[in-house]
Amino acid sequence: MDSAGLWSLIDMDEFTGQPPKMSDEELLWLVRHRVRKAIILAVGEEGRIGATALKQKLGISTGSLYYNLRQMSQLITQDERKTYRLTEDGLRIYKALTAQSDAGQSIPKPSRSSEVLSSLFFPIWLFSPIYESVVVASVLGPLSLFVLVFVLLAGRHEVFLLNVYHASPLNHLLFAARLAATYLTGFVVLLSLSYLFSGKFRSASSAFNLLKNSRPREVLAESGRLLSAFSVALLPIGLVPGLAVVDRVAQTSILSNILIRDTLVVLSQTVSIFLISAAVAYAKKMRWQSSLGVGLAFFYLSHLINYLMPPQG
Numbered sequence: 001m002d003s004a005g006l007w008s009l010i011d012m013d014e015f016t017g018q019p020p021k022m023s024d025e026e027l028l029w030l031v032r033h034r035v036r037k038a039i040i041l042a043v044g045e046e047g048r049i050g051a052t053a054l055k056q057k058l059g060i061s062t063g064s065l066y067y068n069l070r071q072m073s074q075l076i077t078q079d080e081r082k083t084y085r086l087t088e089d090g091l092r093i094y095k096a097l098t099a100q101s102d103a104g105q106s107i108p109k110p111s112r113s114s115e116v117l118s119s120l121f122f123p124i125w126l127f128s129p130i131y132e133s134v135v136v137a138s139v140l141g142p143l144s145l146f147v148l149v150f151v152l153l154a155g156r157h158e159v160f161l162l163n164v165y166h167a168s169p170l171n172h173l174l175f176a177a178r179l180a181a182t183y184l185t186g187f188v189v190l191l192s193l194s195y196l197f198s199g200k201f202r203s204a205s206s207a208f209n210l211l212k213n214s215r216p217r218e219v220l221a222e223s224g225r226l227l228s229a230f231s232v233a234l235l236p237i238g239l240v241p242g243l244a245v246v247d248r249v250a251q252t253s254i255l256s257n258i259l260i261r262d263t264l265v266v267l268s269q270t271v272s273i274f275l276i277s278a279a280v281a282y283a284k285k286m287r288w289q290s291s292l293g294v295g296l297a298f299f300y301l302s303h304l305i306n307y308l309m310p311p312q313g
Contacts, residue, residue, distance in 0.1 A: 035060065036068050037097060040086070043076055044094035048083040063128040070131070071285050123275065127229050127282045134221075141228025148231075148238050149179065155241025161186055161302035162269045164240055182234070186298070187227050193297050194280050197290045222283065229279035236271040240264050273299050 035058075042057050043049055049057070055065050069076055075090035086094055129136040152159055152175070158167045160178045167175070240261065247254050255261045273295040281291035 040094050043084050048085045050083050063124045066128040067124040067282050124278045124282050127279050130225055130229050137225045137228045141231040144231040151238035151242045155244035157241035163306045193294045194284045197293050226283045233275035233279050236268040239268040
């Protein structure tokens with residue numbers, strides 16, 4: 001039975017009790033994903049289950065578990081005892097999946113190799129603590145900023161978006177201005193791109209309704225977490241400035257080779273793109289393809305700005 005056959009088992013008329021928060025296409029996308037299929041089946045079989053037991057039952061990472069649970073917030077909810085159970089919508093999806101199994105169509109569990117590759121190239125596990133703990137979000141963001149500033153100053157470099165510039169002598173006022181512009185511009189651009197790539201703004205009325213139904217306190221909390229995650233995602237940009245410190249202290253000449261320096265810059269930017277993509281996917285409940293599009297768009301915009309406004313000196 002293919003996805004279309006599975007979808008035929010789900011009576012969408014039963015979802016009309018309340019206006020669904022997800023479209024039919026989004027619900028179909030959820031049940032296509034084998035990790036989410038396994039989560040729904042596991043929660044449905046147990047009735048109520050804690051995060052630790054669920055993670056052990058499925059053999060997936062903590063980050064992957066929380067990421068997929070956020071994606072399925074309409075289907076799985078958490079009660080006052082911090083255990084997870086299916087909502088009414090989730091129960092209907094669960095019945096459709098069990099009917100698929102009864103028909104002889106097995107639901108494959110996520111393989112260990114795919115889990116490792118996913119954790120390596122799409123490290124959502126790095127950002128799950130930020131979105132599951134206010135304390136972690138409030139500490140990790142400023143700490144990442146402090147580390148990046150320390151490495152940049154020690155290496156005598158400035159940063160703007162994903163670009164690093166050697167600055168000798170270092171103008172501290174310009175350094176602070178570019179760093180502030182990086183965080184402000186980066187946050188606004190990522191927020192705008194995530195809404196654009198999510199497909200939620202299909203029309204002016206849908207955009208207005210989304211903004212109207214938003215709660216200011218929740219928006220501020222979510223924005224703070226995204227800014228904290230963005231701060232973590234920028235840490236790889238400190239690779240070249242950090243090696244500049246090593247060059248100066250150890251009296252080596254690693255970065256004197258332009259090819260090596262440019263390769264390291266591209267490497268650090270690539271790692272940041274993957275981190276940004278994972279952060280956006282977790283924050284905005286986006287598919288990894290869409291969030292990767294956000295990361296690449298941010299990368300190209302960064303280079304476009306670098307081309308239009310080359311560094312002075």
